[in-house]
Amino acid sequence: MKLRVAVLYGGRSVEHEVSVISGIQALMAMNTDKYETIPVYITKDNKFYVGDDIGNIEAYKDIPGLLSRSQRVIWVNDGNEVKLSPYPKKLFGGNDITVDIAFPVVHGTNVEDGTLAGYLKTIGVPFVGCDVTASAVGMDKYISKAVLKDNNIPVLDCICFHEADYEDMDALLNRIESEIGYPVIIKPVNSGSSVGIAVAKDRTELTEAVDDAFSYSSAILAEHAITNLKEINCSVLGDCSGARASILEEPFHSKDILSYEDKYMGGGKGAKGSGTKGAGMASVSRKIPADIPEELAQRIRDYAVRAFIAFGCCGVARIDFMIDEDSGELYFNEINTIPGSLSFYLWEPVGLPYAELIDELIELGMKRARREANTTYTFETNILSNNAFSGSKGSKGAKL
8 A cells, every 4th residue: 555645845934936846846756656645735824735736836827726726625633544634624525635644845934944843743643854843943043053063063153133133223233343244144043045145245235134134034143254155065864863964066156145046046057957947956056076175075974964963853954064265164054954855966966866765754754753653752640630639729829
């Protein structure tokens, strides 16, 4: 009997469209001899839909039309099964769909940050990818730096600002200028795909960058911008009991940073897969393998695996590094706990086809579900049945 896999993509995120591309890529790569695939689209207001065209990338040119001929569903835990049930329930027609495992291919805030993982965990369905904690820590650039520092993985120092700091813009700008100086890079603390990220070289640009970053997040980071920058990315696959690193890539960019346009809107000349419809991250202009000394490449792979395990990741992640070519220093930049295109293009060159990558990801998700099934989360007692709770008052006289 085939395993029923619900592939989830979309959601309330600025990376919504990118997620649709990545999710449908994964669907197309799945071995249908092994899996019964169920495409599940999450709208920008977090409603779940299934239907004949949900897995068709062309249908997303007209999303209202797509939804009008699709079925909204909700997740239902029905004893030993988890189902996608039509909503609202019709008197006749509309069958429940039983799901064996969920496969989230989502990017960005409100989905990749542990929100969706927590929902799936609460519903009780096994799922592929990082658990709640790893997802949340990986998305928060400030917290992730703290974890990495504790594990002796090099990161750039930064300053974190919150919305309350924004009320005194002059003080905020003065602190950045005095403690970091120019050039400085400003980032939303929990966004991805380079959204809201900008390099500032003077106070005018800094003001614009801070304004823009705060429009995407309630907290932002400021850190020194490396002028002579080489970016190197590495994917890691596995879980805390064992993980391995992929081949390395050097992505190219047209500006100070790898922008959203560089990543998803065609890349530049010579881009691998450039111009391929729905190619997602696979269309970025890049060099594979990265042109760096083997000693440095091995150090990056070691750091990548150590970071993956320190965060408690499961599944596949992409970890991005920065090299300051003036000083030769290497720094961790960020982790993508559900990377664009699931980083399949970094595994194919080392002999792991996309379909087999998906097999391994599903097995890792099922492995975690089996482990959790043998973990004790409750024990047989009910303190509410204790006679001490009878009456109108609880502890220290507080009324219940």
